[in-house]
Amino acid sequence: MERSLMKGNEALAEAAMRAGCKCFFGYPITPQTEISAYLAKKMAANGGLFLQAESEVAAINMVLGAASTGVRVMTSSSSPGISLKSEGISYIAGSDLPCVIINVQRGGPGLGGIQPSQADYWQATKGLGHGDFHVLVYAPASVQEMVDVVVKAFDKADEYRMPAMILADGILGQMMEPVTFPEIEAKNGDKPWAADGHKNKREHNIINSLYLQPDVLEKSVVDRYEKYKKIEETEADAESYLCEDAEIVVCAFGATARVAKSTVNQAREKGIKAGLFRPKTVWPFPAKQLQEASKNAKTLLSVEMSMGQMIDDIKLAINCSKPVEFFGRTGGVIPKPTEILDEIVRLGGAK
Amino acid sequence: MKKVTIITGHYGSGKTNICANLAMELAKNGEKVTVVDLDIVNPYFRTADFSDLFKDNNITLVSSIYANSNLDIPAISFDVERLCREDGYVIIDVGGDDAGATALGRYKAVFEELYEENKIDMLYVINCCRYLTRTPKEALELMYEIEYTARFKHTGIINNSNLGNETTLETAVSSIEFEKAVSGEAKLPVLFTSVCKGCDIPEIDGVNFREVDVFVKPLWEL
Numbered sequence: 001m002e003r004s005l006m007k008g009n010e011a012l013a014e015a016a017m018r019a020g021c022k023c024f025f026g027y028p029i030t031p032q033t034e035i036s037a038y039l040a041k042k043m044a045a046n047g048g049l050f051l052q053a054e055s056e057v058a059a060i061n062m063v064l065g066a067a068s069t070g071v072r073v074m075t076s077s078s079s080p081g082i083s084l085k086s087e088g089i090s091y092i093a094g095s096d097l098p099c100v101i102i103n104v105q106r107g108g109p110g111l112g113g114i115q116p117s118q119a120d121y122w123q124a125t126k127g128l129g130h131g132d133f134h135v136l137v138y139a140p141a142s143v144q145e146m147v148d149v150v151v152k153a154f155d156k157a158d159e160y161r162m163p164a165m166i167l168a169d170g171i172l173g174q175m176m177e178p179v180t181f182p183e184i185e186a187k188n189g190d191k192p193w194a195a196d197g198h199k200n201k202r203e204h205n206i207i208n209s210l211y212l213q214p215d216v217l218e219k220s221v222v223d224r225y226e227k228y229k230k231i232e233e234t235e236a237d238a239e240s241y242l243c244e245d246a247e248i249v250v251c252a253f254g255a256t257a258r259v260a261k262s263t264v265n266q267a268r269e270k271g272i273k274a275g276l277f278r279p280k281t282v283w284p285f286p287a288k289q290l291q292e293a294s295k296n297a298k299t300l301l302s303v304e305m306s307m308g309q310m311i312d313d314i315k316l317a318i319n320c321s322k323p324v325e326f327f328g329r330t331g332g333v334i335p336k337p338t339e340i341l342d343e344i345v346r347l348g349g350a351k
Numbered sequence: 352m353k354k355v356t357i358i359t360g361h362y363g364s365g366k367t368n369i370c371a372n373l374a375m376e377l378a379k380n381g382e383k384v385t386v387v388d389l390d391i392v393n394p395y396f397r398t399a400d401f402s403d404l405f406k407d408n409n410i411t412l413v414s415s416i417y418a419n420s421n422l423d424i425p426a427i428s429f430d431v432e433r434l435c436r437e438d439g440y441v442i443i444d445v446g447g448d449d450a451g452a453t454a455l456g457r458y459k460a461v462f463e464e465l466y467e468e469n470k471i472d473m474l475y476v477i478n479c480c481r482y483l484t485r486t487p488k489e490a491l492e493l494m495y496e497i498e499y500t501a502r503f504k505h506t507g508i509i510n511n512s513n514l515g516n517e518t519t520l521e522t523a524v525s526s527i528e529f530e531k532a533v534s535g536e537a538k539l540p541v542l543f544t545s546v547c548k549g550c551d552i553p554e555i556d557g558v559n560f561r562e563v564d565v566f567v568k569p570l571w572e573l
Contacts, residue, residue: 005363005481005514014482031395115395174395175569176363178480178514255570262571334570 006179008143008172009034012102014042015147016074019154020186021100022048023073025062027055027081030114031170032104035076056081060088060101067097068207070194072154072187076102078170079120080111082128089163090129094209096193096224098157100150101135101165104173105305107332115332116170118254121309124167125283132221134228136164136235137283139253143177149280151184156235158189160227167282169305171255171334231284238286239278242268243293246275248344251290251314252303253279256335260303263340274344282310287317294318299347303340304328352377353472355441355465357455358509359497360476361484362393362447365511365545369476370444371401371566378408383439388414391425391454392446401566427454432461445501448493455501462503474542475505479529480514480522487532494537508534510544511563520550527558 006014013035016024024039036052043050053059059075066073077085082103092099105120107113124137136156138149146168153164195205211217239257242264243249252260257278267274277293277300279286294300300322302311308326315324327343329335356373360366370386377384386405405412416428434441435458445451455462465471475494477484484490498504512526523546534541543561546552552560 003480003514003517004485005478007363010482170395171570174393176515178517258569259571337571 003178003180005176006143007034007174007176008146008168009104009174010038011143011179012146012150012166012168012173013038015150015181015184016100016154017042017046017048018181018184018186019151020072020188021074021154022071023063023066024048024050025053025059025066025073025075026077027053027059029078029081031106031116031173032076032078032102034173035102035104056084057088060085060092063099063101064088064092064095064097067092067099068095068194069196070188070191072098072100072158074100074102076104078104078106079108079117082120082123086123086129089135090131090133091209092163093129093133093135094131095207096161097163097207098154098161099163100153100157101163103165103167105167105169107330113332114170116255116334117305117330117332118167118169118256119306119309119330120167121282121304121306124165125285125313128165133224134231134283135162136160136231137167137281138164139167139279139282140172141254141257141278141280143172143175143179145280146172147179147181155187158187158191160231161193162227167254169254170332175255235281236284236286236289237280238289238293239276239280240289240293241276241278243275243277244296245273246294246297247273248299248301248347249275249277249294249297250301250303250340250344251277251279251310253282253310256303256305259335259337260340262337263344266337266341267344272344279310282313285313285317287313290314290317294322297322300324301344301347302326302328303335305334306330352440354470355435355443355462355472357443357445357462357471357473357501357503358476359445359452359455359473359501359505360447360511361478361481361490361493363481364447364476364478364484365513365567366447366476367401367444368563368565368567369509369511369545370442371404372563374405374410374442375408375564377440378410383411385411385413385434385439385441387429387431387434387441387443388412389427389431389443389454390446390451391415391427392448392451404566425454431458435461435465449496449500452497452501455503459502472506473501473503474507474509475537475539476509476511477530477533479512479526487529487536490529490533491536494533505537505539508537508539508541510541513545516569518547520546520552523560524553524555527555530558
């Protein structure tokens with residue numbers, strides 16, 4: 001199959017179209033703008049709809065509307081824009097609707113900056129909006145994975161009738177790498193619940209997140225949590241690299257995992273038994289995979305482009321059985337392989 | 352090389368790396384070189400990333416004071432016209448596509464003047480591995496779009512076909528057909544065809560291979 005050189009944002013947009021995404025609603029923000037720009041150029045010719053909404057709030061509510069009719073729909077933004085969308089995301093989760101949400105993270109809090117960051121980990125995995133709910137969160141680490149993961153996100157969102165997020169960052173969105181598009185089947189799945197016209201042949205389908213009776217609302221939430229339990233068992237995914245004999249297991253996701261992999265190779269050259277554990281989903285967090293990957297480890301080291309938002313998930317995954325250290329840069333600063341190596345050595349990795 | 356060289360192309364064609372190579376070669380020959388980062392589009396991955404390399408090689412880098420900062424605005428905080436009239440070589444790294452070439456439009460008068468004196472080249476960098484410029488037709492369409500917003504016509508082509516870190520000699524050799532089609536249709540000469548450093552360059556009639564250093568590296572290879 002043909003190799004093409006593509007930006008992460010472009011590859012993601014192209015893959016979404018190929019996966020059967022028929023509607024895109026968004027509002028420009030660096031560093032994700034190429035997703036909108038690409039779809040603005042190509043969506044109509046592919047029989048889809050591209051619309052630049054008047055705001056992020058408008059865009060996410062358009063997603064809610066389109067998803068209600070059963071079509072595959074996507075929106076994308078970067079950190080501050082995702083905060084604006086959070087009310088709508090909660091409504092979509094509460095209405096059991098599938099959609100794909102892209103966050104190409106930048107530095108925060110507030111307006112922050114336009115350089116890469118991973119400081120929306122808590123937001124994505126713990127609190128993407130009000131109420132009891134989760135979204136599936138995928139964390140790609142290459143331009144090729146941007147393609148693979150968007151296809152999976154659409155499939156899984158449909159399968160579980162819930163929003164799926166791709167938690168990327170400014171590096172992944174902006175960098176170029178060779179990519180191959182696999183055979184992608186443009187699906188839409190069977191959606192008997194969709195409000196797409198009953199034609200007097202069936203009962204009305206009603207899409208709603210408002211409940212007048214507390215006990216009915218409670219049941220809807222409890223049922224959703226049954227689904228989450230199943231997802232936690234089946235959908236958690238991770239990559240382990242040189243973890244088998246590793247005494248120090250570096251945990252990193254997204255672009256940071258690329259830097260960390262480089263560090264692990266450098267550490268091995270120095271005779272340090274280092275390995276890399278890379279969550280490919282961050283909700284559900286791959287706890288069982290981490291237990292296995294770190295079984296021979298003395299120390300775990302979380303490396304993030306934030307002040308350390310994944311540390312708690314790592315500690316929970318291993319029941320606090322081993323020390324979990326942290327190294328991070330934030331505000332748009334990218335950790336260097338050598339800085340991480342220095343930290344490994346400082347933690348006693350050289351012994 | 353002429354006094355002023357403008358480098359245009361699609362995002363990801365490798366414009367910035369070509370600029371760095373051209374500048375390094377001139378500097379090695381003891382020439383005075385100024386590289387102008389005229390990218391008003393992309394706040395990520397730009398010539399300004401090479402400030403250390405340029406400093407070590409006595410190459411002057413002129414870029415927006417906002418390059419690589421958090422201020423995402425299309426500002427040009429320097430005088431391109433004055434630079435073009437001063438001593439020494441000037442290499443202008445333009446932002447991607449016609450959007451990036453917009454920055455050239457306002458210098459039409461000075462570029463035309465230099466053109467009359469045979470002192471300027473505008474070179475279009477092509478990469479047939481790059482999405483949306485894979486066919487000669489797509490590459491030509493973009494070339495004319497750039498000329499339209501730049502208000503200036505290209506004088507030559509650089510074939511920089513590459514697949515990032517997967518580039519091999521085969522990448523260059525298999526792009527010759529594409530290069531000839533673009534060059535023939537545009538009626539513009541191909542200055543050179545990029546190949547990686549140290550590869551066994553074949554003799555192909557009418558093709559001028561040139562070894563190119565890769566200065567643009569992913570963060571994890573630094």
